[in-house]
Amino acid sequence: MIRYVSSFFLVLLVILSSCNDKSRSPLEIDIYNPEGDSLGTATLSEQAEGVKIKLNITGLEPGFHAIHIHEFPKCEGPDFKSAGNHFNPDSKLHGLMHPEGAHVGDMPNVEAAEDGKIDGEVTVEKATLADDKYSLLKGEGTSLVIHESQDNGMSQPAGDAGARVACGKITLAEDDKDQSPTNPAETGPEEEEK
Ligand SMILES: [Cu+2]
Numbered sequence: 401m402i403r404y405v406s407s408f409f410l411v412l413l414v415i416l417s418s419c420n421d422k423s424r425s426p427l428e429i430d431i432y433n434p435e436g437d438s439l440g441t442a443t444l445s446e447q448a449e450g451v452k453i454k455l456n457i458t459g460l461e462p463g464f465h466a467i468h469i470h471e472f473p474k475c476e477g478p479d480f481k482s483a484g485n486h487f488n489p490d491s492k493l494h495g496l497m498h499p500e501g502a503h504v505g506d507m508p509n510v511e512a513a514e515d516g517k518i519d520g521e522v523t524v525e526k527a528t529l530a531d532d533k534y535s536l537l538k539g540e541g542t543s544l545v546i547h548e549s550q551d552n553g554m555s556q557p558a559g560d561a562g563a564r565v566a567c568g569k570i571t572l573a574e575d576d577k578d579q580s581p582t583n584p585a586e587t588g589p590e591e592e593e594k
Pocket residue numbers: 466467468469470486545547558593
């Protein structure tokens with residue numbers, strides 16, 4: 401009987417913890433262009449090596465684009481400056497090729513096909529969807545940003561990747577479309593992406 405009861409609780413525990421995981425991983429988010437139109441989705445899932453992001457996006461210029469995790473879950477067009485700087489919990493320099501890099505939010509460039517679609521995967525190494533320093537859901541969350549140009553992997557603060565052309569909020573919060581616009585002062589006098 402005791403064995404029966406304890407295995408019952410074990411099963412219950414497994415069910416409960418998998419329910420809990422489900423809300424965080426996988427996590428599907430919507431990606432928007434600067435006009436606020438949906439470009440598709442990104443699905444995040446936590447893996448041993450980091451957070452895998454499955455991209456299913458359309459409407460981009462063909463070619464390579466920088467893709468980063470930015471520090472705030474705010475995607476206000478047309479410039480998406482509301483997303484803040486890169487997610488950088490280790491306070492390193494930017495760039496996967498930089499000797500003093502990289503930001504945790506730095507990732508290899510993604511390529512949009514001739515029809516403007518990105519259908520592929522990237523991984524945010526070291527990141528989690530848990531409740532820790534490296535979590536993309538830390539605090540209110542973070543954001544996924546795609547730039548018009550590619551990241552050169554070296555120059556500060558953001559690899560000369562140009563304008564932010566797509567943004568998706570990585571958050572567990574409900575849609576906050578009705579919230580008042582962000583106070584620009586909130587992002588502070590931090591370095592601007594070029
Ligand atoms: Cu960026």
